[in-house]
Structures are given as C-alpha cells and as structure tokens.
Amino acid sequence: MKIIEGGVTSAKGFMAAGAEAGIKYSNRMDMALVYSKVKAVVAGTFTTNVVKAAPVLWDKAIVENEEYAQAVVLNSGIANACTSEAGKKINEKMAQEVASALQISLKSVLTASTGVIGMQIPMDKVKIGVQKLVPALSDSIENGTMAAQAIMTTDTIKKECAVQFELDGKMITLGGMSKGSGMIHPNMATMLGVVTTDLKISKKMLQKAIRMDVKDSFNMISVDRDTSTNDTFLILANGLADNDEITQEGEAFDLFCQALSMVTKTLAKTMAKDGEGATKLFETTVIHAKTKEEAVILAKSVITSNLVKTAVYGNDANWGRIICALGYSGVLFDPEKVDLFIESNGVKLKLFENGMATDYSESEATKILSQEEVTALVDMKMGDKTATAWGCDLTYDYVKINGDYRS
C-alpha cells in the first residue's frame, strides 16, 4: 500500500474540473465537478446538526435510496443552509443542470455546498459554472487538483490524497479531496469531502467502511467545536479496477479500509493543521484509557479547549490547562495517576507524572511546542484503549477571519 500523487481523478474512470462561476466572489474558482464515466456505488455520511443544508438533505436521500451515483457538483460560495423551500428548489435545479449537461439521471447527481449561511444561490451563476465545468472535465491529476482548489473557502492549502494497493492481482486506486477550515467539528463527516475509487464493492460494504472510517478520521478533528450545517463526506466506487467484488468482511475489505483510512486521516489532519488562523497541528493521543469511548472524549476535550489552544499558540507548556480539560471532560479518573508528555519530531518530554509536575526544562518544552506539528500524549493508566484527535492552535488570525468573515 502506498501514497501516490493525486486526488479524485487518480482512480480509473474518474474525471474532474474546477471553474469560476462568480457565485459570491470574483476571480476565484468556486465550483467543482467530479464525474465517473460509469455509474458508481455511492455511500456517504452527513452532519448531525439538526439544521441541515439543502444539499445535505438531497444527498442523504440519494445515499439512502439509490444504489449508484455518477457525479458530484460542489460550490464554495454559498452554503444553501437556512434557505427553506426556495433553497431546496435551487439545489435540485443545480443537480438538474448537471444531469442534463452530462446526460445522466437527476438522482445520480450529488450536490455539496459551503460558504455563507442564509443566502440563496443565484441560478444564473450556477448555469455559467456548469457550462464551464462539463467541457473542462478530464482525468488528469491537474484537474483533480483544480477541483480541490475550487472547493476552498478560508482554507489556505488544498487537501488531496491518493493511495494504491493490490487486490486479486489488480491495482486498486483510491483518491480524495476535502475542504474545511472553520466551523469544523465534524460529527459523522467533514465539511466537504469526496473520495473516488475504482474498487468493485457492494453498496452495503462501502457504507460500512465509511461509517467505521469517519470515527477515527474526520470525527476526530476540531477547529472550533462548531459542527457545521453542511458536513458531507461522499465516496464513489465505480468498479473499473475489476477486482472480485467485495461483498463481505474479510481480508480484502480490511485492506480497503486501511487504504481508505490512509486517505481520510491525511485529509483530516491537513484540515486540522489548516484550521482558520492556525499556525500548527496539535494532536492529542490518549493511551491506556478504560474504554475507547472515554479515550475519544478525553482526547477531544483537550484539543477543543480554547485555553489549551491559546497556550499551544504561545508555545507555553501550560500543562495545567490540559489536565483541567481532561478533568471536565465528563470521564471519571484519578488525577494522581495521570502522566503527560509533549512530543514533536521524535523528541518527547514528560511534564506531569502521577498528579504532579516533573522537573522538566521550560526551554526544552518551548522548543518542542514551537514545531509545526505537536503532540500531547496522555497516559491514563486505567486500561488498554487509545484514541487520537487532531486540532490546531487558537490565534489572532482566527479572531480576525471570523470577526469579519461575512463582510
């Protein structure tokens, strides 16, 4: 299994494009299209927010009722959330535009939107976008990258990843893209993510893989504890790799899950690192927890604490805030047994042992915290369960970006 260059166009039979439609902003790509030359098995997970955007409702219905899909159209100008019936109609029209242009059925077109909440998407702009996107479709790596760029909002780097592995003597490719920088605290899926693969797999097993996968990838990142109205993670499998169809658990399914995890964790970590205003990736791993559930709660409590995030920004080994965040997480434990380390680039430093500070060197701690990727390692000494969560620091720029995002 290996990571290769590429993204949504890496797997056989997938094409993509990005285009300027001018939906909200000018002089930037704001629409993307992903297309499979043949129909593809579809699975997806969506936001648990009670307030669901129109495209989320549209996709949920397709994922629940249809076996196949063939295209995903995405826009990054307007979220089409809190837009009531009018928003739902516009979303369907957007799907219809794409279906007509590609000559495929309406129900095989998935939609995804991100951007400002509450505004209606102007259909004239969408038409322009679709007219540009369809003729531009190509299976080149560059076109996959253009699609990944076109879905960015406050993101500063594109998120793409592709992986290859062998199955039944066939080469299977899996590639994905995602976006997300603010309002990131996925709960079932990320802001927007699309993975394409040429694997042959049944819908049931594809849905099972995605459900299991997001628990350890997208659902373990948080930029600001705000679960979006638009979180959507879709996967399309068109079967062109011609392996024996995966229809049950077993070695082949496990191999696919590993590959999927490689793609989604890479995308998820890149999203956390590129959190709004962030200067670094802040990872927290909890080991020796009593249950997996408790390990998850503890790890997430640390990466979402504003006080921990500002200390990480200031390269300040303020371990008291980490212990405090563990303490209010809701998990019961004995503080007198906890150990805490910080780690970066293989250098590890113990800050806290059995309920008290160690005699660590502040300058060494600051050096570790000054790196681009920092890990807090918490040893609960209660059992054998582990979880890792990814977040970022809280900075002036987060306040700047969100103090005047709409204007």
Place this chain on the structure above:
Amino acid sequence: MKIIEGGVTSAKGFMAAGAEAGIKYSNRMDMALVYSKVKAVVAGTFTTNVVKAAPVLWDKAIVENEEYAQAVVLNSGIANACTSEAGKKINEKMAQEVASALQISLKSVLTASTGVIGMQIPMDKVKIGVQKLVPALSDSIENGTMAAQAIMTTDTIKKECAVQFELDGKMITLGGMSKGSGMIHPNMATMLGVVTTDLKISKKMLQKAIRMDVKDSFNMISVDRDTSTNDTFLILANGLADNDEITQEGEAFDLFCQALSMVTKTLAKTMAKDGEGATKLFETTVIHAKTKEEAVILAKSVITSNLVKTAVYGNDANWGRIICALGYSGVLFDPEKVDLFIESNGVKLKLFENGMATDYSESEATKILSQEEVTALVDMKMGDKTATAWGCDLTYDYVKINGDYRS
C-alpha cells in the same frame, strides 16, 4: 428589595481585608480575608471538574460535615491545583495560620485559591499575608471592596453586589463578591464567589437556596467553556439580623432566594462581561422551549460558540452561526419554525423567521450589535420554558492574554 452599595462587609457582623502577600506577583493585593464576628451557617457549591484543587477538597469537607464556619481566606496568585499531597498540606497550614491569628477553630476556616495550576504556594508569603490581613479587618464598605480587588487575576473590574430586604420587621442584608475572567464555564459554582448575610437560616435551607440559585446564575455563564479546577461559591449566614430562623420553604425563603438571585446574577453577568479580552456582554435568551433543560442547552450552545463570539466581536449579524449553534446543541427542533431577534437598550430587530432570513437592515443590526450589552432572543415555538445564558465576545485580547498568561 433594593440593591445597595457594598459587598461582603455590608451584612451585620462581617469584616474583610485585602493585602499584598507577594505570593506570585508584586505590587498588587493577592490575599483576602472575610470574617464573621460570630459563627455563621455555611453552605457552598464547587467545581464538577474531576481534577479538584486542594482548597476545593478542604471546603467541600467543611461544607458537608460542619454546621458553621467563620472565615474565608483567599489567594489569587497560585491555584493550588494539581499539587498532590504537598498542596493539601500547604492549604491546611494556610487555614491554620488564619485560625491561630483569629483564635477560632481550624475547621471554621474556609480557603479558596485561583491562579496558576501546578505550582506550590510559598508558606512564608502566606504568613506575611495573614499577618497583614488580620489587623486590617474592618466592616467598612472600603474593606469589602479591597477584598474584592485582592481576588482579581485577569479581571479588569471588581465584582461586588449587595441587596437589602425586610423580613419579620427586620432588615436583612446580603452582600457578595466574586472573581473570574478566564477558565470560566462554571458547573456548580463560579471561579471564586463569597456571599455573606446576616439572615438567620438553617444550614439545610441555606444549602438548598444556593443549589437552586447557581442553576440560573453562575452556571449560566461561560467565557471559554473551560470548567476550572477551583470553582468555589460559598455563603455565610451569621443570623445577626435576628429574624425568625428560616427552617422551611415558604414566603420568607422565597424572599431570600430572590435577594440571593439579585446578588448572584449581578456578579455572574459582571463576570461574563469582564471575560478575558471581552468588549461586551452577550446574552442569549431562549423562549418557548419544550423543557427548561432544553432551553438551558440551547442558550449555552449559542453563547459558547467561538464562531458566534467572533461575529459578536465584529458587530456582524451573522445569524447563521447562531442557528447553526442551536442545531448542533443536541436538542431536536424544526428549524423551519424558529424566530431569532437581536436586542439592545430596548431596540429589537427580527433577523430570522420560520426558517428564513427576514429583510432586516444590516446597518440597523450592526448598530444594535455595537452596544456594550447585546441580547440574542430565540423563539423555539415548542412550549413555555425559558432560559438565559451570559457570555462575551471572543477577541484578539483573549488570545493575547492566554497565549502568554504564564510567562
């Protein structure tokens, strides 16, 4: 019932003082003492954080096992949290110093600490502090204010409040002080709060009053969702007003609860408004919720959202973020039925009605949001329950204060 000037020294028989002990910082008061000339019935609530500071454990034992207490000693340099057995011993020594100087029993001295987590309190400094505090005790209003000032950390304004009402032809006085600006998301009590009263009331009823009260006052504020290791709210009632002792529910008890609520809500709102780096108080009232519990969850979800808080800072009527925060709160509702208003100084503007934006004026919205105290009013149209929560905006200064708090 009326608010009067004053604080912890307003009620009959209570004295206070503040002093420079030099526990962590120089040239500022960092220790306070509150003392009742006669023994006082004591009640309290404390942090729900699993990690509890040494003074919290000390006070909890006294509140649970003793009928009376007579003094509270507070320091604002070091939190005495995550300090293990050594910290507990130092805390007991601090209480012993005060007990000896005041010639009262050890178990009648309550302690409270706030400041840096993990450091040990230097006993030599505490001795200096107690030697200054005891002779300085006085029942003047100024001395109450000095105590309120001495417990401040990153607070920018002192928090004091006093209320008077008549009962059985006797004048009852109730006064309090509190501190708290960061790591504020009380869960049972505030960072540090002390209320004194000359009311005659049984311990059982005093504890009942405090339990009920914090649900609508201190537990409804949040600065950063970080529940401290040191939250402590204590009330001392010395009976010197000579009313008929309150031993059961009824008119007298209700009257006292009203007065207590006046004091605690005032302190709580001042704490939220003075949140670290905050420029304004941001209140959220949820009306017509199905249950009180759901109203509380919804209101807190809005005031704790980083995205809402930054929008409030930017005077941006980004109502989508408020609807989004309601949506991920965990409460089920129909977004198509919700109305949302913003309000300040009696001017009210509807931004959102039945699932869609109204045709409101952005400039009018910005004008309302630019005030020092802003309310979001959410009408769920599901029942008849209401809750109000108080928070503040998230600003550059919050990041600044917490990016280099320890150094």
